[in-house]
Amino acid sequence: MKARVLISPKKGIADPQGTAVEQALHTLGFAGVRAVRVGKVIDLELPEGDHTAALAALTCMSEQLLANTVVEAYSCTILDEGA
């Protein structure tokens, strides 16, 4: 099954990259854009099986490897049922 982990800088953690993108968007004329935060999206495929177990595995992967939990928050979702 397909799954997705979204990883973003935690609230209160500075995001210089987000700031730079925000400024660039302003320069391009998108004046109203605010609060830009840049994170990562990790798409992956898991063996078919139980959703709850899959989510537990994703959480485990995120805690151990995918996210740096000192500065990043993450969220996991199962995207579909079929292969």
Next chain:
Amino acid sequence: MKARVLISPKKGIADPQGTAVEQALHTLGFAGVRAVRVGKVIDLELPEGDHTAALAALTCMSEQLLANTVVEAYSCTILDEGA
């Protein structure tokens, strides 16, 4: 309103980060994980207004700046209605 742009490597384009993450996950014992692709998630806030116009603006930002369409695909979503 809050919006999100997801950016991922296009099919057929190498994804060194995805490959590295997949290998690391295998090493950690998540043997069944496949097809890992690492992209970016960009969260931002737009002035309240029309959804269609907002999506058009997001597409414009993505084409021009947020994604490099030579190697990346993107998708835009409005996350909520209220401020």
Next chain:
Amino acid sequence: MRFAVAVFPGSNCDVDAYRALHDVLGRDVEYLWYRETDLSGFDGVILPGGFSYGDYLRPGAIARFAPLMEAVVRFAGRGGMVLGICNGFQLLTEAGLLPGALLRNRDLTFLCDTVPVRVENADTAFTRCCQNGQVLRLPIAHGDGNYAVDAATLAVMEQRGQVILRYCAPDGTVDEQHNPNGSVANIAGIINGQGNVAGMMPHPERAAEELLGGTNGLFILQSMVQELERRQHEASRC
């Protein structure tokens, strides 16, 4: 003959390029601030290495919209010579002046080294002082040098001789073992279809003095100088 070395916020090999052209080759060089819009009076433009806009989002993604880049696009359109080195190469692909894109290095780490590269086409304005097949030792220093392009475009580029430099073994053999960053077909440098815009990850400007470990980069820089001399000569004949 006047060279412009572009300076974007975050450029940092602008100095390296300036020194090689000015101090070593004795050429007329000027730094050009990214807000400038006028390239008249310049014959060649160097887009230097570094981290324009901190490489945020993607290397070159934000610098591409600098006012100076509009002038560079026009300059290139008129046939002006543009060399993008490292971050400059990334910028040229982002701006659409060169095909393809530069992804994170295969091993995901920044790589500082001096590596052999083979000259694939010595019949260009940027390589005319070299021989086909000649192996140059050039410094590299990048985190995103993994050249990617779709197969169809690559086929056309190969056919037209647009690949000018490839990573190789010291004896010139091109193989995966001597590909430092995972670039498709070991590509280290390319040129556009018109032959006036080139981009490369290796730093020729850092290989211009014996004291600093070698002068192989001069083959590239001298080629540019010769081409511009040739152009001047031609212009004066008309």
Next chain:
Amino acid sequence: MKLPGAERTARVGLTDAEYARIVELVGREPGDLELDLFGVMWSEHCSYKTSRPLLRLFPTTGAAVLQGPGENAGIVDIGDGLAVVMKVESHNHPSAVEPYQGAATGSGGIIRDIFTMGARPVAMLDSLRFGDLGEARQRSLFRGVVKGIGDYDNCMGIPTVAGEVGFDDSYTGNCLVNAMCVGIIRHTDIKRGAATGVGNPVILVGATTGRDGMGGASFASVDLTAASQERKSAVQVGDPFLEKLLLEACLELFRTDAVVGIQDLGAAGLTSASCETAARGGMGIDLDVALVPRREDGMVPAEVMISESQERMLVIAHQGREEEVQCIFDKWGLNAAVIGRVTDDGMLTIRNGDVVVGQVPAKALAEQAPLRHPEAVRPAWQDDLLDLDVTRLQQQDDWTGTLTALLGTPTIASKEWVYRQYDSVVRTNTVIGPGSDAAVLRVDGTDHGIALTIDGPGRMCLLDPATGAAMAVAEAARNLVCSGAKPLALTDCLNFGNPEKPEVFWQFSQAVVGMSEACRKLRIPVIGGNVSFYNETGASAIVPTPVVGMVGVVEDLAHICRQGFGEPDSVVVLLGANTDELGGSEYVRVATGRRAGRVPLLDLEREKEVQELCLTGIRRGLIRSAHDVSDGGLSVTLAESCISGQMGADLSLPAGIRPDALLFGEAPSRIVVTVGAGDLQALVDAAVEMGVPLAVLGTTGGTLLNIDVSGKSLVRAPVVDLAAAWSGSLPQVMSV
């Protein structure tokens, strides 16, 4: 007697006695905000209250010293009207929490210390310590720290040219990350961090201010503690792009004469920058926190004053030049806000809009923290460490195997895995980059160069802190000499455990004494430094780790040396003498699992003579390569010279010493050099004249390293095999 407000004092980490002193200095009970300021400024980190009395032992003067300790960085003359500005600083604790950002902001902080003096930074160095790389956590710290340093320095366009990495279990909970920055400046361009001239504007430039990096500070007010608690863990995030702009903007600003004084914002942020500049200038500063550009809402004055948001500087400009300053920072897209004025009352006055929220003497905050004199007691276990029965070390046959294994231990193995991630050549001044004993940079517009190194042989310091610290100085100087430079000055970073423990304070005092003595004997002044205490988790402290960063001058770039054997048929010569000492060596650690034994004798007179001979030989063009004997001993030095030069050598060592001590003992004051056969006599003559022992070991050439003793081959191996063990080790360990 308990003073009123004493429980507030404990909250900001001060003692009752310190509180009493504050009341005396301020002339009344301090308010909450005022107490917060004292809390951070009188912390060990900012005030050096425990270390200062001892640091006075260091020799800090000399003909070449233009600025000793006390400013943001030290400055030493290198001739031609030019000077080197340098400083090393620790970022150990932040790196242990978040290795990438901790190391990155460590680089950022030390770079600001250099350009705040008016200098352009030209080189970075780093000294790192971790626990056992067999543990995943240690690998991830190592990986994160190296990437953090690389990403920051590379983006700044400052070459990282040298460094060192060591491993020991004592660093498991306390990795060490010491960063050093070196700048070059004209004497006439030196800036200082002093606020002078009544009415002159105080301008905060660079990044906006948020609640970052207040993890170290506790607050006197209970409310505030609650509000800040949530952010206490907030990791400081480095923005090298912004710092690059700040650097260029400041250097551009210095080309005008609008600046009176300037100081970076480091620990204790605006508080330390304002009270220190005021105190140095003998003036006061009156500032309004409402004028500070912020990136977060609802910050109270104490948070603004104490925030450690990165990439900010405090500029004191001449009155009337505000617009000019503004203009330059505008050009670089940076904030510049006039937040106050210089006054003549000696007070740091803090307003929030119209309301004065705090007012204390600037000098009291910056300079008058009462000194502490903790007890120093030699640890009871010190003698156990010294106890090593070398007769029980097995005298086996396979010395080649032992050497190969030693070459692969992380502490000795090639650090290319690290320095490949650093741009070591940007700005095109790097003549010798990482991979030799010292880095050499050319000095623009002259024939001269500077050589740089950073060293901290911690293994010896545990066994004998005084000798170990002296060895750090000796080894740094020796490394510079091997590259062809005359050592000029040093900056140090003293990494220790909790100084309130008498054993730790004993280690610290011993180390300072040892270092001072070495500096005096070798005539190398200390021009700045940093102390990092409290490097311990649970009950265990790190091994004492004094680290020395040193600069030397290369008179003529035509005469420099690398460590590799460069030409075949060169004569290999040992300067100095071998001893049978094995204490503290990596060999003993591998063989017994202990860091043990008496450290080898360090004879500073001998050290000096060996160095002088080597430098003379290089300057006279006799010596072709030079590499000192350090970690792993003589055989490792010889192997490294073979590997670096991709060339073998056929050698025979003087007999009379047990083979393991001969091959692996780490006695100091030894350098392996090569000379052309025709130059050998000249070198021998010089050695005799200077009274330095010297031994001809053999010749370079071929593809094998062969080491004989009394006609019997002890070590015999293809250089490619040794190279594989040495170069392959870290990449392999880190690929897991």
